Amino acid sequence: xxxxxxxxxxxxxxxxxxxxxxxxxxxxxxxxxxxxxxxxxxxxxxxxxxxxxxxxxxxxxxxxxxxxxxxxxxxxxxxxxxxxxxxxxxxxxxxxxxxxxxxxxxxxxxxxxxxxxxxxxxxxxxxxxxxxxxxxxxxxxxxxxxxxxxxxxxxxxxxxxxxxxxxxxxxxxxxxxxxxxxxxxxxxxxxxxxxxxxxxxxxxxxxxxxxxxxxxxxxxxxxxxxxxxxxxxxxxxxxxxxxxxxxxxxxxxxxxxxxxxxxxxxxxxxxxxxxxxxxxxxxxxxxxxxxxxxxxxxxxxxxxxxxx
Amino acid sequence: xxxxxxxxxxxxxxxxxxxxxxxxxxxxxxxxxxxxxxxxxxxxxxxxxxxxxxxxxxxxxxxxxxxxxxxxxxxxxxxxxxxxxxxxxxxxxxxxxxxxxxxxxxxxxxxxxxxxxxxxxxxxxxxxxxxxxxxxxxxxxxxxxxxxxxxxxxxxxxxxxxxxxxxxxxxxxxxxxxxxxxxxxxxxxxxxxxxxxxxxxxxxxxxxxxxxxxxxxxxxxxxxxxxxxxxxxxxxxxxxxxxxxxxxxxxxxxxxxxxxxxxxxxxxxxxxxxxxxxxxxxxxxxxxxxxxxxxxxxxxxxxxxxxxxxxxxxxxxxxxxxxxxxxxxxxxxxxxxxxxxxxxxxxxxxxxxxxxxxxxxxxxxxxxxxxxxxxxxxxxxxxxx
Amino acid sequence: xxxxxxxxxxxxxxxxxxxxxxxxxxxxxxxxxxxxxxxxxxxxxxxxxxxxxxxxxxxxxxxxxxxxxxxxxxxxxxxxxxxxxxxxxxxxxxxxxxxxxx
Numbered sequence: 189x190x191x192x193x194x195x196x197x198x199x200x201x202x203x204x205x206x207x208x209x210x211x212x213x214x215x216x217x218x219x220x221x222x223x224x225x226x227x228x229x230x231x232x233x234x235x236x237x238x239x240x241x242x243x244x245x246x247x248x249x250x251x252x253x254x255x256x257x258x259x260x261x262x263x264x265x266x267x268x269x270x271x272x273x274x275x276x277x278x279x280x281x282x283x284x285x286x287x288x289x290x291x292x293x294x295x296x297x298x299x300x301x302x303x304x305x306x307x308x309x310x311x312x313x314x315x316x317x318x319x320x321x322x323x324x325x326x327x328x329x330x331x332x333x334x335x336x337x338x339x340x341x342x343x344x345x346x347x348x349x350x351x352x353x354x355x356x357x358x359x360x361x362x363x364x365x366x367x368x369x370x371x372x373x374x375x376x377x378x379x380x381x382x383x384x385x386x387x388x389x390x391x392x393x394x395x396x397x398x399x400x401x402x403x404x405x406x407x408x409x410x411x412x413x414x415x416x417x418x419x420x421x422x423x424x425x426x427x428x429x430x431x432x433x434x435x436x437x438x439x440x441x442x443x444x445x446x447x448x449x450x451x452x453x454x455x456x457x458x459x460x461x462x463x464x465x466x467x468x469x470x471x472x473x474x475x476x477x478x479x480x481x482x483x484x485x486x487x488x489x490x491x492x493x494x495x496x
Numbered sequence: 497x498x499x500x501x502x503x504x505x506x507x508x509x510x511x512x513x514x515x516x517x518x519x520x521x522x523x524x525x526x527x528x529x530x531x532x533x534x535x536x537x538x539x540x541x542x543x544x545x546x547x548x549x550x551x552x553x554x555x556x557x558x559x560x561x562x563x564x565x566x567x568x569x570x571x572x573x574x575x576x577x578x579x580x581x582x583x584x585x586x587x588x589x590x591x592x593x594x595x596x597x598x599x600x601x602x603x604x605x606x607x608x609x610x611x612x613x614x615x616x617x618x619x620x621x622x623x624x625x626x627x628x629x630x631x632x633x634x635x636x637x638x639x640x641x642x643x644x645x646x647x648x649x650x651x652x653x654x655x656x657x658x659x660x661x662x663x664x665x666x667x668x669x670x671x672x673x674x675x676x677x678x679x680x681x682x683x684x685x686x687x688x689x690x691x692x693x694x695x696x697x698x699x700x701x702x703x704x705x706x707x708x709x710x711x712x713x714x715x716x717x718x719x720x721x722x723x724x725x726x727x728x729x730x731x732x733x734x735x736x737x738x739x740x741x742x743x744x745x746x747x748x749x750x751x752x753x754x755x756x757x758x759x760x761x762x763x764x765x766x767x768x769x770x771x772x773x774x775x776x777x778x779x780x781x782x783x784x785x786x787x788x789x790x791x792x793x794x795x796x797x798x799x800x801x802x803x804x805x806x807x808x809x810x811x812x813x814x815x816x817x818x819x820x821x822x823x824x825x826x827x828x829x830x831x832x833x834x835x836x837x838x839x840x841x842x843x844x845x846x847x848x849x850x851x852x853x854x855x856x857x858x859x860x861x862x863x864x865x866x867x868x869x870x871x872x873x874x875x876x877x878x879x880x881x
Numbered sequence: 882x883x884x885x886x887x888x889x890x891x892x893x894x895x896x897x898x899x900x901x902x903x904x905x906x907x908x909x910x911x912x913x914x915x916x917x918x919x920x921x922x923x924x925x926x927x928x929x930x931x932x933x934x935x936x937x938x939x940x941x942x943x944x945x946x947x948x949x950x951x952x953x954x955x956x957x958x959x960x961x962x963x964x965x966x967x968x969x970x971x972x973x974x975x976x977x978x979x980x981x982x983x
Contacts, residue, residue, distance in 0.1 A: 201905050204953060204962040211730070214741060216958060221910035221935070226957030234954065244726040249570070260730055260742055265723040267573065268732035268742075269566060270596050276530075276563035280570025280578070281723055283554045284528055288574065288724050309559040376918075378954040416957075417913040467549050476502075476552040478527065481575035481722065 209233040211263050218257060222416020224375030224401030225255055228322055229262065231378050231399075232293070235385035246289045249278040251298035253329045254403075255322040258293045272302030275310045278317050285481045286460055289318070289389065296323040296398075297335040300356050304336070311365035311394045313459045318388045319396045321358065324403035325440075332406025339442040343410045358398050360435040363452050368393035370435065370452035374400040376423040377448060384450060393458040400446060411442070497696045499523050499656075501689035503551050508685050513651040513678040514539035514581075517607060517671070518547065519686060520655025521579055525694050526605075527553030528576035530567035532560055532586060535619040536675040537609035540581040561586035565593035569602045573731065575722040577659055577697070579605035583675075584613040587626055587633070595634030596733050597668035598756060601710070601718060603697070605658045607671040609678040610786075610837075612863040622675035623863030624786055625838035630670040631815045637753045639760035641767055642670040642815035644785040648682045654812070660695040661767065665759055666717050672814065674837065676787040676866060704728070709740040710752075716759035760816055769812035770821060778807030779830040780876050783822075783846050785811040787866055788835050795835075795872030804880050814842060822849035831879040835859035835872050855879060900948020900963045902940055908960035909937035915952035915961050921945040924952065924961075 200212035206229070219225050236243065243264065250259035252271035259266035269277045274292045282290045292299075299307050299321050310317060326344055327333040333346040336356045343350060359370045369391050373381040381399060388395035402408055402419035413419060423446060430438075431449040438447040457465070467475040503522035511519070518540045521529070527548065531541035545555040553576070558564040561582055568578035582590060587608045597604055610626045612618025626633075630642045641661050645654045651673060658669040700707050700719035709729040710718045721727040734742035735749045760767065771789075780799070784792040789810045799806045809825070811818065822832070822845075831854055834843035840858045847856035859875045861867050902923060909931060916924045916938055923946045927939035938961065940946070946963060953962030 201903075201959070203903055203964060204905075204959065205950075206953065206959060206962070210959060211741075216908045216910075216933075216960075219957060222912040222914075223957055226959065227914070227955055230954045230956070230959070245724055247723040260732060263728050265725075265728055266730045267570075267723075268730070268734065270592055270733060273562060273566045273593070276558060276567040277570035279556070279558075279563075280528070280530060280567035280572075281574040282570075283556060283567075284571035284574030284576040284578070285722070285724050305559055306563055309563075375957075378951070382954075415912075417917055420914060420917070463554075471549060474550050476550055478552050478554055481724070 205237060206230050206233040209263055211261055214261055217261050219254060220405045222402055222404040225322055227375040227378060228399050229258060231381040232385055234382040239386045239389045241289060241389055245287055247281055248291045248293055249274045251294040251303060253295040253298045255295035256298060272298055275303060275306040279315055282316060292317055292319040296321060296337040297327040300336050300358060308365040311362050311367040314366055314368060314393045314456050315459045316392050317394055321398045322401050323398050324401045324407060326403055326407045328403045328406055332410060339440050341442050357439040359438055359451050362396040363435045367396045368454050368456050369395035371450040372398040372448050374423040374427055374446060374448060376420050393456055497694055499689040499692035499694050500525055504686060504689040506686050506688045510681055511648050511684045512681040513648045513673055515543050516648040516651040516684045517655050518543040520652040522547060522551060523692055524656040524659035526577040526579055528571040528578040529555050530558050530564040530580055532558055532564045534583045534586045536611055536678050537581040537583045540607060561589040565590035568604055569597055572602050572604050573723055579607060581607040583609050583611045584617060584626055591633040594668050595636060598638035598640060599733050600731050601666035603662040603666050605662055605669050605671055609673040609675060611675050618864050621864045622787060623837045624674055625863055627814060627841040630672055639757045640668055640670055640815055642672050644672045644811060644814050645677055646786050646789045648684050652684050652686060656692060663695040663697055667760060674786050708738045710736060711738040716755050764816045767813055767816060768818040770818055771810035771812055773808050779805045780880055781807050781809050781825055781829045781832050783809045783832050783834045785814055788837055791867045791869055792835055792872050794869035798869055798873045799876040804876060806876055817845045819849035822846055826850040826853035829854050831855040831857060833857050833859060833875045833879060835867050837861045837863050898947040899966045900946040901966050902946055902963050904937055905960040906931045906937045908958045909935055910958050911935040912957060914955040918955050919952055921947060
């Protein structure tokens, strides 16, 4: 049986389990044909459904870039912040209201270049943040410039003769900085990605999930690698699941093997546990824990007031 | 609304400006600060770090000012009143996020304890050379409020005012101290909590269906919601419509930035705080702010002793600039004398407002120390001839 | 029966999951992910156009759709999704639960 629906732009679509997680009035989105970001959003939505998390507690923070636009398209409390600074914004959000489940959803350039410093410090502190890093190997939004993750020899708009710099191995970087959960998937691995995001929600501490994604308009086109579908087939063919692989060995090359899987899943006390423990040890009874933020009762908003 | 007594250190204290500013923040209800050390502002957050765990709040020292200036905004959207402190080089780093706070209408306070610049400059010595930067430092069209205390007591009182303005107008407020005011120790009286008025977060009482994150009524300031309440709102630095959704058209841009400007300028009468002496018919009006106003006081006294008709006008609010008052005074005064610890910043505003009706004379100082009263006297005498 | 023995396969035949695909034509950007990754090759790109000029997919083998929703999970444009329909092929009796009775 087939069912072809033709809603006008911006109408919600009943029946798709992902639809309630979208701001339907903003569809269709701006991402290109064959871009994988939307695919990662499906996995994210499924992870939220399967984990049965209270959606009111989920806040999503993104930076600038194509992946940064996710914040505008998901139907959650969402914050589209400045380039590279999603993680410190998320830090403030989490510390002010520890009950929030704060997700940072941003791209490789935003998180590892301009945001690199914040990435490593948040991992060091082991802040309870879930970071989903969509890695399309370039700065896509601005036209396909070199990113710290662009593999060697790749052509980009700012390395027209081939990229000569060594590129970041993000799982290795964040593991060394202190992350407690590190995984990498590609946009081909939709179910595994959903499962990893779900696992990250169960974990307290800094979780980092890298998702390799096509950028057919810029990265793949300039490197004559075909379109989004060709890239997905490449992911299917060349990725190798190696759970627990040493992160030092999972670097990416321009057309080599892509090691995917859950690389790190360890336990360390998260920032807030450490803070509380330190304060209690030093101050004893004098330590006053930050009171819970009073939430507005949405059934009777006029009666309550969340204000300090 | 009255201050929360848990944050109010009622009593008579002997504090420096930095410490008094921290107490002001606590009294105003701030329970979150994100900071980065920079002389001469560091003591504000050092004191906050030591006080806030016994009051019920959080301090985090971030890895740089870029982080600090946005972490505090995350905390605001999580429900807290938040601030940061810095000085020149850090203030420059924070500019992008001051613009973000203005664009997203995030109520918060940025304390700048000014020091000699540019660049690393004079870390331990005063200047007042960030005044234009406070107004124009970030890109684009936006308005901010800037307050200038001239004593540790004012560092306490005006910090509360800064938070109140921030909440009322949903705007980042620049608290422009200088190194001398920050490091001078004087008597600071902190009243009981029930004598301190604080403005609470303007939280919406609308239901999820009715709430528009950036919808406004006649006062041009939207009501706020916090993350975690189910409103599912969107906040972005892109030009946005009443729903908070990016809407990048010239029409939306015009509507939005004009409102960001007008919500402050239309209320300028309430925001521009001045200290004036009501002497009649002065020939010369000395316009000053911050520590310079205390030196100017002596300069005015010396000038009056010589029989000159001089009057003091102290800017407590530097931005929005009180151009209406300057225009009024320009009609009857002969000249404005504007001493500042910079090579001429606020004097440009005075000159612009005074127009051809009165002369405007700058008494500049490159920074590193304060004026001598004689410098100001000399300018008054010269302009009185 | 001991725990190490598998339950027997039902005699009347296996219930095969059945599904139905819905396509949101106007959202589609014809990336081809759904066509490629449908495990039972239910879809193909059509020669029709949506208003943006893309060829959306259409269902060519509806009886093969199991409602797995892999198309929905892959679609970057939220333009297609599969749903299970409550219909069992083969014998009417055996349902998934029956195989765990022992």
